[in-house]
Amino acid sequence: MQWNSLVTQLFGPYHGMREDGDFLQGEVIFDGEPIAVIGTTNHAPIGVRLALAQARVVLDTVAQHPGRPTLLLIDTQGQQLRRRDELLGINRAMAHLGASIDLARRRGHRVIGLVYDQALSGGFITSGLIADACYALPDAEIRVMRIPAMARVTKLPEEKLTALSQSNPVFAPGVQNYVAMGGVRALWRGDLQACLREALAHTPTDDRRARDGAERGGRRLAAAVVQRVLDAA
């Protein structure tokens, strides 16, 4: 879905969101209360610059608007694959973005991620995946790598991976698989305003993803292994 169409559905035609290159930002009013919205578009690669731009808004929100809920709108092709970004410490910039969102959460800001188009590994891990919880639209796509590329890297036959992806959510792209594994809390269908309202009211602030993955059958071991380490003699 186009970001403009999404925020129009969520916040009406006078939402006030701004687009600056691949970066989205705005203060919207929802149910009479202000929400900070931060996002990317055009399947943006997340490099140092875009990671810092997002962190800036998060830190400003924490400093100037204590407690204001924050919505992260996610559309990314993953981290920027450039030598200059590695030289400049892209991993440190990503960690800074993640730590900023984490600080907001600890200070009582409700932070909600929404994958509205595409989410990939490095661009996703310090945004939606470090929010209180992440949601997705049904036609969004989430993955680490496409199956042909995965076949090359792992040296496993593409047919085998494709076949396994039918039965095991671990291998295949797709928001439904991320829901089954607990990585995405729920899909937003139909009335998006109602979905946001529900998320703002009921998103947990603790990390429930491993338990959700076990209950939903998509990630059967993680929660049990965590518990075994906690209980080990």
Add this chain to the structure above:
Amino acid sequence: MISYAECSARERLALLLDPGSFHEWLPPSERVMSPHLAQLGVPSAFDDGVAVGRAMLDGRSVFVAAQEGAFMGGGVGEVHGAKLVGLLQRALRDRPAAVLLLAESGGVRLHEANAGLIAVSEVMRSLLDVRAAGIPVLVLIGGANGCFGGMGIVARCADYIVMSDVGRLAMSGPEVIEASHGVDEFDSRDRALVWRTTGGKHRWLTGDCDALVEDDVAAFRAAAIAAIDVSKPLTLEALEQEHALLTKRLHALDTIDTTDRDEAALLWSALGIADARQVPELSVEAVRALRTA
């Protein structure tokens, strides 16, 4: 002198911690293994490539995890990640003096890609919980596989990073960047370029690691002991400082023509390092003395 890079994860644990003090949780004898690798017909490991437990360091109680680079490049799968999360949650409950992470990883294990990605983010959140509780998390990086991908981000979420000059810390590996944007963007076989871009000396000069040591297990042990009480709370003020530092660095090369020049040396110069071009030739001790802040 025993090379840290050439040690296995378990050899590192044996040599770095107080002798005989490592007590492992979910040891290989319990065979807590990846169900996904078996399904793919790929060999599994009885510990899924990571050892976790408690130990003593210089007489202090610590929790520790060591990733085994020889198994799937230290890649994080569902079980591997859950062992790390369990260790961190246990640290939050039992409050050891510190948590040590002997990181060696290519990041998410692609054979279980989706589960690995979520697992790394769970590690990140639980690590930040431990750090917020005032329990220092120390990351040691000196294995042959470096510390990449999601684990490169996890490392930078910790209180303190110790690196050797042969260690590497980054996000995307040079091979991935070369495959994506060509050999002119990043020649992955140019070892000197790879180390100038991701290696321990570079990370020391930029402040991305907090201690630079020789490739020596005893040096890692000494650095870990020295840092065991270093807790750096992530306050709004601390994050504003970090933001200012990264913003300044982002623009450090803006006004410099870098065409056909060594960008790493230009960046070091811009950061105030004297004789930046000599850095790759210098000893660890000499490079340690160069850092200005």
